[in-house]
Amino acid sequence: MGALDYALLGLLARRPLSGWEILKRFNRSIVFFWNAKRTQIYAELRRLERLGLVSSRLVVQGPRPNKRHYAITAAGRTALRAWLDRPTPAQPIKDEMLLRTFFADLLPSPRVASYLRRHGEEHRRVLGEFETIRAALEARHGPLEATGDRALAFGYLVLEQGIRFERMYAEWCRWAAEAAERRPARTGRAAADVDTPDFIMTT
Amino acid sequence: MGALDYALLGLLARRPLSGWEILKRFNRSIVFFWNAKRTQIYAELRRLERLGLVSSRLVVQGPRPNKRHYAITAAGRTALRAWLDRPTPAQPIKDEMLLRTFFADLLPSPRVASYLRRHGEEHRRVLGEFETIRAALEARHGPLEATGDRALAFGYLVLEQGIRFERMYAEWCRWAAEAAERRPARTGRAAADVDTPDFIMTT
DNA sequence: TAGCTCATGTAAGCGGTTACATGATTGC
DNA sequence: GCAATCATGTAACCGCTTACATGAGCTA
Numbered sequence: 001m002g003a004l005d006y007a008l009l010g011l012l013a014r015r016p017l018s019g020w021e022i023l024k025r026f027n028r029s030i031v032f033f034w035n036a037k038r039t040q041i042y043a044e045l046r047r048l049e050r051l052g053l054v055s056s057r058l059v060v061q062g063p064r065p066n067k068r069h070y071a072i073t074a075a076g077r078t079a080l081r082a083w084l085d086r087p088t089p090a091q092p093i094k095d096e097m098l099l100r101t102f103f104a105d106l107l108p109s110p111r112v113a114s115y116l117r118r119h120g121e122e123h124r125r126v127l128g129e130f131e132t133i134r135a136a137l138e139a140r141h142g143p144l145e146a147t148g149d150r151a152l153a154f155g156y157l158v159l160e161q162g163i164r165f166e167r168m169y170a171e172w173c174r175w176a177a178e179a180a181e182r183r184p185a186r187t188g189r190a191a192a193d194v195d196t197p198d199f200i201m202t203t
Numbered sequence: 204m205g206a207l208d209y210a211l212l213g214l215l216a217r218r219p220l221s222g223w224e225i226l227k228r229f230n231r232s233i234v235f236f237w238n239a240k241r242t243q244i245y246a247e248l249r250r251l252e253r254l255g256l257v258s259s260r261l262v263v264q265g266p267r268p269n270k271r272h273y274a275i276t277a278a279g280r281t282a283l284r285a286w287l288d289r290p291t292p293a294q295p296i297k298d299e300m301l302l303r304t305f306f307a308d309l310l311p312s313p314r315v316a317s318y319l320r321r322h323g324e325e326h327r328r329v330l331g332e333f334e335t336i337r338a339a340l341e342a343r344h345g346p347l348e349a350t351g352d353r354a355l356a357f358g359y360l361v362l363e364q365g366i367r368f369e370r371m372y373a374e375w376c377r378w379a380a381e382a383a384e385r386r387p388a389r390t391g392r393a394a395a396d397v398d399t400p401d402f403i404m405t406t
Numbered sequence: 407t408a409g410c411t412c413a414t415g416t417a418a419g420c421g422g423t424t425a426c427a428t429g430a431t432t433g434c
Numbered sequence: 435g436c437a438a439t440c441a442t443g444t445a446a447c448c449g450c451t452t453a454c455a456t457g458a459g460c461t462a
Contacts, residue, residue, distance in 0.1 A: 010306035029402040035295030065441040092238030103213035105353035150308035155400030157379045168371040176360045197358030199232040268413035
């Protein structure tokens with residue numbers, strides 16, 4: 001059972017939904033912190049039904065395409081609670097930007113600085129979007145720190161993490177680009193003479 | 204060609220290495236920002252050889268196990284440079300902690316606060332490790348901002364990102380735990396009455 | 407004698423992406 | 435007329451993890 005399964009159970013714990021509705025809701029919040037594609041979501045729903053964690057019934061609706069209505073079962077609720085109550089295992093990081101930067105000595109410094117800046121702009125753009133969303137939520141529901149809606153309150157915590165993450169990343173990009181610019185374009189040393197930096201201190 | 208392939212090419216661009224040596228170096232720096240397992244690394248090395256991006260020769264060494272020495276080819280260098288020069292695609296986020304927090308309204312608030320605190324401690328622990336590494340690097344190589352070693356300079360940029368990330372995450376955990384604590388243990392409303400928060404503003 | 411280092415592999419399977427496929431209704 | 439919405443699926447493939455397999459030499 002991957003995390004996506006619990007995301008789907010979580011949505012269905014709030015109310016029964018069709019696959020299509022799940023997809024829509026997923027893409028309006030969860031996808032920002034847990035990415036998944038349509039085909040996988042449909043496949044997982046069927047798997048969850050095989051496992052008895054959700055039930056479904058087919059809704060025939062005349063001319064429009066049939067849809068499948070899903071609801072969480074008692075077993076599904078139990079599984080979801082158990083997952084929520086388990087400690088989250090530390091997640092290994094995969095960040096392609098950092099990988100590139102790590103090997104950036106193979107590229108001239110101005111190039112590195114420029115892609116760091118471009119990447120930083122992208123993070124600032126997303127940051128702006130998140131801040132717009134927060135403002136819109138506050139306009140609609142009042143101060144988020146004091147909302148009585150528990151689901152919204154936790155949604156706000158998650159949104160705030162996104163904001164902090166994007167801000168941190170954008171600031172790092174700017175700082176790193178400046179550092180790359182201050183550096184001579186290329187030393188005389190060949191790349192082959194340079195050793196891979198070692199982050200583990202054996203002493 | 205996934206990002207791991209370029210990580211391996213990057214290591215081999217510095218100097219020829221055996222699979223085992225690659226593994227050691229990988230786990231001393233790259234693994235902190237690009238996770239991969241031993242078996243995958245060995246498999247990718249063989250694949251890179253099939254693609255002509257690296258070459259290998261078997262080194263028989265008497266009683267000890269044979270090893271395979273890898274070196275990057277001209278084609279490999281070209282591929283690596285091309286990758287470094289391409290813009291990094293925005294990477295979709297997958298953060299299980301945020302997923303749990305998003306659905307935390309299904310759990311009593313004190314439980315949520317306590318797991319946020321535990322998670323925060325973990326991030327503070329990693330933060331401490333990273334800061335120790337930075338201190339040790341400075342002790343060994345002098346001020347990192349001014350080092351003449353280009354590879355080390357970029358390694359430092361990446362390490363600094365790790366430090367900022369962990370600090371940001373730890374601070375968010377503390378803030379979120381406090382927010383969860385300020386909240387009543389449970390409203391009378393059933394979970395089914397609560398709607399999923401929506402981060403997309405259609406207006 | 408137990409566990410670590412060196413040193414490499416195979417094979418099953420899962421999680422996830424991409425491309426292909428269908429087709430009516432609604433709004434610009 | 436064209437795109438978007440509604441609504442679901444199949445199939446090939448890839449990236450990655452896990453378990454299994456081997457075996458010598460060294461050190462606490």
